[in-house]
Amino acid sequence: MVKLYEGGAYLVNGTELIPEEETSKVTALTGKTANKEEAKKGTISYSILEAHNTSGNMEHLKLRFDSMTSHDITFVGIIQTARASGLKEFPIPYVMTNCHNSLCAVGGTINEDDHVFGLSAAKKYGGIFVPPHIAVIHQYMREMMAGCGRMILGSDSHTRYGALGTMAIGEGGGELVKQLLRDTYDVTYPGVVAIYLTGKPSPAVGPHDVALAIIGKVFKSGYVKNKIMEFVGPGVASMDTDYRNGVDVMTTETTCLSSIWRTDEDTKDYLTIHGRGQDYKELNPAEIAYYDGVVTVDLSTIKPMIALPFHPSNTYEIDELNNNLEDILRTVEKEAEQIVGKSNASLSLTDKITDGKLMVQQGVIAGCAGGNYTNVMMAAHILNGKNCGNDIFNLSVYPSSQPVYMDLVKKGAVTELMAAGATIRTAFCGPCFGAGDTPANNTLSIRHTTRNFPNREGSKPGNGQISCVALMDARSIAATAANGGCLTSAEEYMDDYEVPAYEFDSSSYDRRVYQGYGNPQEESDLINGPNIKDWPAMSSLTENIMLQVCSKIMDPVTTTDELIPSGETSSYRSNPLGLAEFTLSRRDPEYVARSKKVNELEQIRKSGACPLKASEDLDRAFHALRIHLNQPELNASETEIGSVIYAVKPGDGSAREQAASCQRVLGGLANIAREYATKRYRSNVMNWGMIPFLLDEEPDFEVGDFIYVAGVRTALDGEMKYIPAYVIKNTEGNPIRKINLHIAEMTPEEREIVKSGCLINYNRNKIKH
Template structure:
C-alpha cells in the first residue's frame, strides 16, 4: 500500500523513481541520454524553484524567505498585531487575511470574542488588510478560494496552513514569524529536504482523502521520515484525483510534522482557479526531467482502504476492516494508553462493543479537512432517503465556507442531510479544537477533522471528564451514520455518487468581507475590548540563570494542546496574563502555581530587591552555587531566576505561539528536551526569548530541582554549542546542555528576551 525508500531517490521524467546508489547516474543516463549530477538534480524539484524565487539571501542553504501573503484567525491575530504594533508597525506590507473562524461560537468570556473581531476589522482598515467576518469561511478554505496561486508562498499562524495541491507552498508558524513579515523581516530557515510522495493508481469507490492522508501519516509520523521537510506530491495517480480531494490529503500533511507541501499542477487545478474567477493564478508546476529527492513515499492509491485514527493521535491508524476484526485487542491498547496518561479518569472503549460491533456516539464532518463540497456531497448521497435514527448517535456537518454552503443548498445536498437527521452549522473550526460539539463523558466521536489529540474534543480530565475522537473520512462517517452509529466503512455499502458540479459565488465575499489591501487608513483607531491587553515587560537574558524544573514530562510526545489547552481557553488568547493561568492545566495541573512561586524571586530582583530574601529555596541554591569554583562571588541581583520544564519531545501539533509565550509570562527561561517535535514550536520558544536546550545525555535532574546555567549570555553570543550546567541539590552534579543551529537573529532575540525587545533595540 505504502512504501518508504531507505535513501535518496531520483525522479526521471516525472514518472520513474530510481534509488540513489553507485550505478544510479548510469541508469539515469540510459533513460534520459545524459549524466546528471546530484547537485543539479536537487535544483529540479518544484519546491526548490519556489524557495529560490522567494529567497532574499544569496545562499540557498540559508534561506531568508519573504512571503506573498499571510493569514491568521481570531485566536492569533490580536497577539500578532499587538507584537508588530509594539515594534513599529505602520501598515501591512503584503496581503494579510484576518479570518474569524475559531472564536465565533465560543461563548466563554462574555463579549470578548466579538471584541477581538472588532479589533481585527479596525486593524484591517488601519493597516490595509482583509477581514473575513465570523461564519463566512474557515481560514484555509478562504485562502484556497481567494489567495492561493501556483508558485506562491503563504505564511499562516495556524499549523494547517497547507495549499500545496493548488501549487502554493504554505507554512504554518507561530505568531512571531508573522510579526517579522509585517515588519518587512524574513523567515530564516535552513533549506529543507524534499521528499517525493509518488501517487499511483486510482482509489476505490468509497475511499476518501482522509483515508489516503491517514494511511500516509500512520506510515511516516513515528519514524520522522518527513519531519521539517517538504512533501512534494508527484506521479500518475494525481490525475485521478479531483482538486478538493487533493486539498483534503494536503491539509493533513501537517500531521506528519513536515514543514510544507507542494503538488504537481494540471488542467484540473487550472479549472479550479477559473471557477473561482482567478484563472491568472494558475501555472503548470512539475519537476524537471531529473529531480533528486531526499526520500520517497510510494503510495498505491488502489490499495488504500477506509481508515480510522484511534485516540489519541492521527498516527494511531488502522484500517476499519482491521479494527472491526480485532476490536477487543486494539481498543484495549487505547484504554491502556488512556489509563497511563489520565490516572484520575476511567476511560473505556470496549464498553462500546455491542454484538461484536463498535457503536460510536457522535459523527462530525467539519473544517478545512472535512467540510469541503465534494466530501459533503458524497456524504449526502450516502444518507439520502435514510435516517441516522433517534438514539444516542448524532451527526453534525459544517460546510467550510458560505460559498460552499450556498452551492450545497442549491444542489439539494443540505436537504438530504437535514432530512436524514444531521444538523448543519456555519463555517467554524470549533470541532477541531474543542469549542463545538463536545461529546458526552466517556463518549467516542468520529470526525473528519484535523486532529484527535487528548481533550481536543473539549473534555476536561482535571474535572473528571474524558471523551475521545477517532478520525475518519466523511464517507465512512456517513456510512456509520446510515447504520445508527455502528462503525462502518464506506466501501461496505451500496451507493451511487452523483458528483454534482460546484458553482462558486464570489458575491458572498464581496458583500461581507472588507478588502483594504493597499489602502491603509492610518487615521483609523484600533478598537480595544477590555480583554485585549499588551504584552507584559520581558526580561533580557542575564549572564547566568538559576532555574527550577517545575514540570517533568516523559510522554513520547507532548502536544501544544497539552502545553496550552485549546477549547475554552481560546477566549483569552488576547490577554497574556489570563491565558497563562491555563498553562499545562490538563497535563501538569500544579505547573502554574509552581512557576508563579519561583517567579516571585525574579520579580523581586527586577524591582531591585534581594531575591534570596523572598524564597528560602533560592537562597539555598545561591549558597550552594558559591561552592562551585569560579562562582564564589555570584550576585543574585544580576542572575536570572525562573522556571524551566523537561519534556521528551514537546511541540507537536498547533502553531499557536501561546504554548511558549504563556511559559514566558510565568517566568520561564527555557525548555529542555530530547528533541523538538516541530520547527514552529522551537521558533516560538526563541521568539519569546526562551532557550531551546537539547539534552542528549542521561537525565540527572528531576522536577523540583534547581539548575545553574552559568555564562549563558556569553555562550549565546559566542555561538557555543555545548553548555556546562549544574544540578543544585544535596550534591552538585554537572551535566551538558546542547544549543545549536541558531541563526544570528535568533541569538539576538534570545539575548533581548523576546522578539518585541529585539525590535525595540533596533
C-alpha cells in the first residue's frame, strides 16, 4: 500500500513517524521538545543543500554543483550559449555523453558532427567525453561520478542519483550555462517529503513496479511537485543499490525537484566495486527530522504494475488490468481519440484481446531505468530456455553501459536472451524518446523505459500513424515475452533465483573516455559541422509589448514533447532555427507559420519602419487600443511585438531547453498559463527571455487575438502580483477586455535575464559592466 499523509510529520531515530500534531510523542521518545524549524534541519536534504549554498540564506538558495552532465542532444547548445557568454574553461567536471543521437541514422553527417564537436569542446575547455555506445548518461554518472553528499546538475530531466547519496537535478541548458560561468542555481528552499519504506518487495516485483506504484499515487495531486523526495525507513535496506537506482530515476515522473536516499553498507559496496569507496559516507536523518509531507510505502504489498498510455501515472496492477481489460482499454482508446484530433490516425487496443488475454506487439528493456544489470539478469533468467516466438512480438534489450554489457556476457545472460529470441543492442536512450524501436502503426509496446507520453515513441498522428507504449518492469516484460507476447505478470514465472554479484570492469571506460578535466587546451579549435549554428541575436525587452496569441492549448497538461517533439527532431538540436520549424508540430502544426508572421512584424519595427503598414490586423488592434485607453500617442514603433502561447499547464517532461528556445527564436515573448508543470520548464522560459505569465481566470481570447501589456519592465521590478493587460479581439470592431496577469516569484537575476532578452544577453551585459 502507498499512502499519503495529510500534513507534515516528524521522523524520530529514522524509524518512528509521528504526525505533526502529536509532538508530545516526540518528547516521550527522545526527551526533547519538538521544534519544527530546527527539525527541518535534520533531513538529509538540508545538510546537502546547506553544504552547497553560497547565499548565506537557506530560504533563498544559491547553489554550486560538484559536477555536471549533458548528452548529445543538449551539450552543443549549452556550449554555444556559454561560449557566446564568455566561457574560457569548464570550472567543474562536465561529462558529455553520446547516448541520444548515437545511431547517426538520420540527417546525413549531422549527428556525428555533434559528437566531433563535443570531443573538440572537451579538449578546448577541459571536459569529459564519453563516446557513442559506451554508456547512457545516467549510468555513467552512477558508475563514475556520483558520491555521497554531492550535488550534480544535468541537462536531462532524469538526472537522479539519490540512491548513491547524491542530490541530482535535471534542468534546461541555461542553468548549466550559469554553472559554467561560475554563477549559481537559484531556488527557494524546497519542501522535503519523506518516502518512508517498509517491508521487502517480492521476487516478482522490480524497481519499475515500485516506482509506478508511487507515481500513480502522487502525480495527479502534485503532492511532491518541486519538492525533494527523501527515501528513508527500514525498507531501504531490502533493496540493493542497483535496484534503488531503478526506483530513483523514475522520481522525475512525479514532478519532484530532486531525490535523496539514506545510505548504508550496500551503498558503500556499490561505490567500492566501482573503485570509489572513498566517495561513501553514511547519510541518515538526524535524531529528530521534520518532513513537509510523508508517503508511506509497504514494499511487500506492491504487485507487478503497468502504466498504460499516455502517462507514467496511469497505473494499474497487471492482474487488475487483465481482469478488466475491455473497460480499462476503452478509456485509453478514448484518450487516443483526443490526441489524434482530426487526423486520420486511430488507435485500437480492445481488438488486441484474444481469448480474454491482451496481446502486445513489442517489448523493450532499455536505458537508465531498464538497462541496469539486475534488471537484465532477471529478464535473462525468466527467458532462459523460453521462446519469444516468431510472430509479430519482438523483444529488444539495451544494457545501460559497456561495463554492464561486459558482465552480462560473462554471466551468460546475453546468450540466454539471444537464444530466447531477444535482440541485444548497445547503450542507447532512443527507445525512451522515439529515436529507436519505433513501433508499427496501431500497435502496443511494453517498455522498461522512463516515459510513455503521447507520440514519444515516434508516432506521427498528422501522417496517419499512431502507436503507444505501456511501462512495465523488465521482469514482467520478460514474462510476457516468454508467453509469446500475451501480457503476463512476472509472478507466473518467478522462483527463488538470486542475481549474482555484479563485477565491474572499467577497461572500456579507461580506453575510450576522454578525461580532460583540469587540462583545458585553449589553443585547440572547436570543430563545427555545417548544421551547428550559433544562437540568433535577441533583443532586450521593451517597456510595452504587444503579443499575438499563436496557439491556445486547453489540455490539462502540455508536455515538452508536444512543445518540441523528440525523435526525428534530434538531428536539428544544434541548429536553433532548423529545430524551431518543428515547434508544436504534433499539437498545433500551424503555430510556426503564425509565429513567423508575427516575428516579421517585429523585424520591421526594429528596422525603423512602421509595422502597422505591414499588417491590417495589427493596425486595427492599435487603433482600437488607442481609443480604449484614450492614448492617441500610443506608438507601435516603441512597442515590442511578439507571439505568445497559452497552455493550461505547460512543461511536464523533459528538461530540454529547446521547448522554450524554439518559441523564442520564432519571436516568442511570453507564455501564459494557469500553472507551470515543472520548475525546469519555467526556468527555460525565463532563461530564453520570455515572460512566464500566469492567468487565474479562463482565457477569454483565441488564436489571432492580441494582448497588450504596458509597463512590463517596470512590473518586473515590482511585486508582479497584478499586471493589467488588454485583450484586443481580432474580430469585427476589435472589442477590448481587461485581464489581470501575474508572475510567480522570480529571483533578481531571473528578472534581469528576462529584461535583457535572454541569458546570453544578460551575461554579455555583465561582462561589459
